[in-house]
Amino acid sequence: MGLKIWLNDGLVDESEAKVSVFDHGLLYGDGVFEGIRVYGGKIFELKAHIDRLYKSANAIRLKIHKDPEILMENTETTVKANHIEDGYIRLVVTRGVGTLGLNPLVCKESQIIIIAATIQLYPPELYENGLKIISANTMRNHPLSLNPQIKSLNYLNNILAKLEALDRDMLEAVMYNHMGYVAEATGDNVFIVRDGIVYTPPTAAGSLEGITRSIVMKLARECGYEVIERNLTRYDLYAAQEMFLTGTAAEVIGIVEIDGRTIGSGRPGPITRELLTKFEKYTRM
Numbered sequence: 001m002g003l004k005i006w007l008n009d010g011l012v013d014e015s016e017a018k019v020s021v022f023d024h025g026l027l028y029g030d031g032v033f034e035g036i037r038v039y040g041g042k043i044f045e046l047k048a049h050i051d052r053l054y055k056s057a058n059a060i061r062l063k064i065h066k067d068p069e070i071l072m073e074n075t076e077t078t079v080k081a082n083h084i085e086d087g088y089i090r091l092v093v094t095r096g097v098g099t100l101g102l103n104p105l106v107c108k109e110s111q112i113i114i115i116a117a118t119i120q121l122y123p124p125e126l127y128e129n130g131l132k133i134i135s136a137n138t139m140r141n142h143p144l145s146l147n148p149q150i151k152s153l154n155y156l157n158n159i160l161a162k163l164e165a166l167d168r169d170m171l172e173a174v175m176y177n178h179m180g181y182v183a184e185a186t187g188d189n190v191f192i193v194r195d196g197i198v199y200t201p202p203t204a205a206g207s208l209e210g211i212t213r214s215i216v217m218k219l220a221r222e223c224g225y226e227v228i229e230r231n232l233t234r235y236d237l238y239a240a241q242e243m244f245l246t247g248t249a250a251e252v253i254g255i256v257e258i259d260g261r262t263i264g265s266g267r268p269g270p271i272t273r274e275l276l277t278k279f280e281k282y283t284r285m
């Protein structure tokens, strides 16, 4: 039996969960989404994800015809219906059915899709050994074109950078902004450690305001580390003693090489490992 998918106002079988070929989510990538984790049957940081979804929707003038509280209930219902203990939720809101033109105003009703399933994480040995990554040539979207803080259905910018990584047999790439500062990875936020201080670029440098990012910043401060949001250059990454990425799917993963430069000892550093352990504990509280 397939999954139960939430489609607008109720659950349907996976085989019935279909959207129109005229949906502008498909035709133009016109829509917003969230990826959310379930740990031990509990939805992790649901409120924060729902808040960000509505902010993204507002930024693209997409009306979600439902109160956030109801959408939260619908998400809970979908997780329960699929008996998900540890899993991943994809919550998508598309502009809805329109015509073969750009005009979003002809789309009468946005479409809500909630999929609760599992996620393929990086294999455990990568958390142990760390990830090797590259710098992408593809620049992160300019904030005056499509602001990276909007979690939109159009991920082509990130996909092009991801392809650069895959072409070199790597799984992630760091993207830089129009001024040459680190923005984020293709699906994760970037952190470095230098002299015991934890640095991450400000979201204004062109990154999503990651929910994992803010939790890791909070946990790092609780551990007694200073955490500074500061513009970082490519050189700052090369000179880092530790580097790690954070994201809903990746959680906290150490980076041991970038562009052929070894980071620190070539193994995930002590602060990275400490924060991963803290984060794992936090998610299972």
Ligand code: PMP
Binding pocket: 035, 158, 184, 185, 186, 187, 188, 189, 207, 208, 209, 210, 211, 212, 213, 246, 247, 248, 249
């Ligand atoms: N940046 C991008 C581009 C993302 O898609 C994501 C989410 N996968 C993140 C950062 C991390 O955000 P979060 O911790 O909220 O998942």
